[in-house]
Amino acid sequence: MGDTTFSKSDYLKTREDLGITDDRGVTAMAELEARESGMLNPIVDPAINPIRRSMIRLVAENKHWVAKLGCPMDIEVSCDTTASMQDEVDNQMRVLPDMYEAIAKVLQGYDPQLCLGIFGDCVDDFVLCRPQYEMEAPKIVRYLNVMAPQRGGGGNGGEDPQYSMLARAYLTDAYTNNIGLKGYHFIITDEPCHHDISERQIRRIFGENIFDNELKEMKGAIKSIYGIVSDLKSKVHAFALIVDGHYHSDEAYESYCNLYGRKSVIRIDSTEMLPTIISAIIGLTEGTVEITELKERFGDDMDSELIKQLSNIEIGAQMKLRHAMKRPVPKAGDIFAKKGDLWPIQPGELSEDEEAEETVADIIKYL
Amino acid sequence: MKIRGIEVDPNDFFAQTKRFRVYLGNSDKDGPVILKVAKTFDDNDVLNEDAATFTRLAANSQEIDEYETSLGGGNRSRFDLLFASLLSTFVEASQGDRRINVYRVPDTKLSKLLPLSKLKADYEIDARSCVWMIGRILKFYILFEKDKMDGKETVARYPDFYPEDFLIGPERHRVIYYNYSGGEDDSIADGHIKAIAKFFLEWIVVNDEAEQRLYNLLKDFSEHGRSEFYDAHSNLYALASELWGRGVYYPFTYRVRGTIAWQKQKEEEK
Structure with missing residues (x-):
């Protein structure tokens, strides 16, 4: 478990096991069940164990724990599934192998962990579906399969991804943040973002007891969306990808430029391009791709318009964070004294203490 | 010294600003080139912006050229002659992870x-x-x-x-x-x-x-x-x-x- 990654063969086998034979209607059954039960599937319900985790994966070896795959890199994509975006889960399922492969190429030495969620509008039955960060195809395919896109949106001039931003900012335990790096967060939409953040909606989405537990500090003091975006950006490289050519695309673009800053908003022709765009953004931010290499690395997908937009992002932002770290980023093969340690053992510190033993408690519990 | 196939004299810079130095070099592949080298790692930002500006210029110039070519005839605006061409931008580990931008000047001699x-x-x-x-x-x-x-x-x-x-x-x-x-x-x-x-x-x-x-x-x-x-x-x-x-x-x-x-x-x- 600590050393397996996404594979296309696993992806295809899981699709077959789950009866996903078509690229359309991947979530039809889940949507029906959600309508009838009034509940989301627990593995995507943000109210069930609200904290999402992206942890370094360690394997017991000899007397210690070894990071077989290196530092995790949390990548969250939260996609609008209202109205004209309603088939996005189908698209994500179809492009998933390409997405993982493209991301892995620009994150060599890292363990990419994907949280692919969806959002709608507060007028819908369900506002947000948010799974755990996963690395292996069977789990990702499974959670996509049980999403319940609402396909509505309310026609009220915007949607509500701000709860996805809140979730990443305050309901996520990411190893990257613990060592001084940032993960990645992408909003994919064609509508402006509503600015309302209410206690009522937070309880509705994340559970009635959320302010007694995970969001204790926010009780009676909910930040504005600008405060939430500021906190979000302290944890992730945040981007909004605006699907062009839809009714409110121009307003959506201005809305996110206002919230995120122009450098963090990209206009795209279609979500078919997500593997290319997301991996290009990550590569430029990590410093593993240079702006002059975009055409060569990504081919015809990379037209001059997209190159212009990508040249505008904060290139090398993650490099700056790596440079400021007191220790190098943990890599594959690094040895940790015990699970839960933040840093690997430094040379000369290896000890002959108790055997490392993986227990049931070490495995992150989720349904 | 040689950096990625470019011969450059580190003691002879053409110009400098607060945050980077400009050198004239000679590339094995591209001939005479201009190099901009950030003075410190923290100065890489300004060369990121520099690279972004030249990328935008090149893209706009290319779009205009393609449009004019599609119209037929020989009269093209040649906006590409108005700015240096960004050949590459990279962070050089041997130079303390400082960013280096490399340019070629169109259609004329640097000298x-x-x-x-x-x-x-x-x-x-x-x-x-x-x-x-x-x-x-x-x-x-x-x-x-x-x-x-x-x-x-x-x-x-x-x-x-x-x-x-x-x-x-x-x-x-x-x-x-x-x-x-x-x-x-x-x-x-x-x-x-x-x-x-x-x-x-x-x-x-x-x-x-x-x-x-x-x-x-x-x-x-x-x-x-x-x-x-x-x-x-x-x-x-x-x-x-x-x-x-x-x-x-x-x-x-x-x-x-x-x-x-x-x-x-x-x-x-x-």
């Missing part, structure tokens, strides 16, 4: 180019000699208006006008933007056109009535600007055509400052 600021400092020119320089600088700025004209941006963002950022090749009337000093203004073109006009007004010498009319136009630019670079460019060349005809080559006409002959002439002019 025949001088910074615009130095040209002004060392030479006095007649008014007619400034037409092609101002014209090309205005044309260069039009590239930044392209996305607004295409409806892709609501404003155009122009880099501030710094004469140090332009290399001039007087022989072949070359004006080449090679450096992004930072500072962007997303207002209309007005302020930048005024700054450009003022720079040249302080430089040129008027010798006859035709040059006086040119001087008057530049004075009007400096006081009232224009809302778009395209308008200023059109006004300039409309007047130049009227005064001296279209497409007539006029050699760069100058006097070297500080020589005895120049000083004598200055005294006589008094």
Whole structure:
């Protein structure tokens, strides 16, 4: 478990096991069940164990724990599934192998962990579906399969991804943040973002007891969306990808430029391009791709318009964070004294203490 | 020393700013090149912005070229001749992870180019000699208006006008933007056109009535600007055509400052 990654063969086998034979209607059954039960599937319900985790994966070896795959890199994509975006889960399922492969190429030495969620509008039955960060195809395919896109949106001039931003900012335990790096967060939409953040909606989405537990500090003091975006950006490289050519695309673009800053908003022709765009953004931010290499690395997908937009992002932002770290980023093969340690053992510190033993408690519990 | 196939003398830089140095190098693959090297890791940002600016310029220039080619005929604007071509940008581990941007200058020899600021400092020119320089600088700025004209941006963002950022090749009337000093203004073109006009007004010498009319136009630019670079460019060349005809080559006409002959002439002019 600590050393397996996404594979296309696993992806295809899981699709077959789950009866996903078509690229359309991947979530039809889940949507029906959600309508009838009034509940989301627990593995995507943000109210069930609200904290999402992206942890370094360690394997017991000899007397210690070894990071077989290196530092995790949390990548969250939260996609609008209202109205004209309603088939996005189908698209994500179809492009998933390409997405993982493209991301892995620009994150060599890292363990990419994907949280692919969806959002709608507060007028819908369900506002947000948010799974755990996963690395292996069977789990990702499974959670996509049980999403319940609402396909509505309310026609009220915007949607509500701000709860996805809140979730990443305050309901996520990411190893990257613990060592001084940032993960990645992408909003994919064609509508402006509503600015309302209410206690009522937070309880509705994340559970009635959320302010007694995970969001204790926010009780009676909910930040504005600008405060939430500021906190979000302290944890992730945040981007909004605006699907062009839809009714409110121009307003959506201005809305996110206002919230995120122009450098963090990209206009795209279609979500078919997500593997290319997301991996290009990550590569430029990590410093593993240079702006002059975009055409060569990504081919015809990379037209001059997209190159212009990508040249505008904060290139090398993650490099700056790596440079400021007191220790190098943990890599594959690094040895940790015990699970839960933040840093690997430094040379000369290896000890002959108790055997490392993986227990049931070490495995992150989720349904 | 050699960095990624580029021979460069680390002790001989061509220019420097607070945050980077400019070297002339020789690339195995691309011949004479310009290198900009960040002074520290923390200065990499400014070269990121520099690379982004040149990427945008190249993309806009290519789009215009493709459009003009699609129309047929041979008359293409060749905006690509107005700025240095960014060949590569990389962070060099052997140089303390400092960013290096590498450029080639189009269609002319590096040795025949001088910074615009130095040209002004060392030479006095007649008014007619400034037409092609101002014209090309205005044309260069039009590239930044392209996305607004295409409806892709609501404003155009122009880099501030710094004469140090332009290399001039007087022989072949070359004006080449090679450096992004930072500072962007997303207002209309007005302020930048005024700054450009003022720079040249302080430089040129008027010798006859035709040059006086040119001087008057530049004075009007400096006081009232224009809302778009395209308008200023059109006004300039409309007047130049009227005064001296279209497409007539006029050699760069100058006097070297500080020589005895120049000083004598200055005294006589008094």
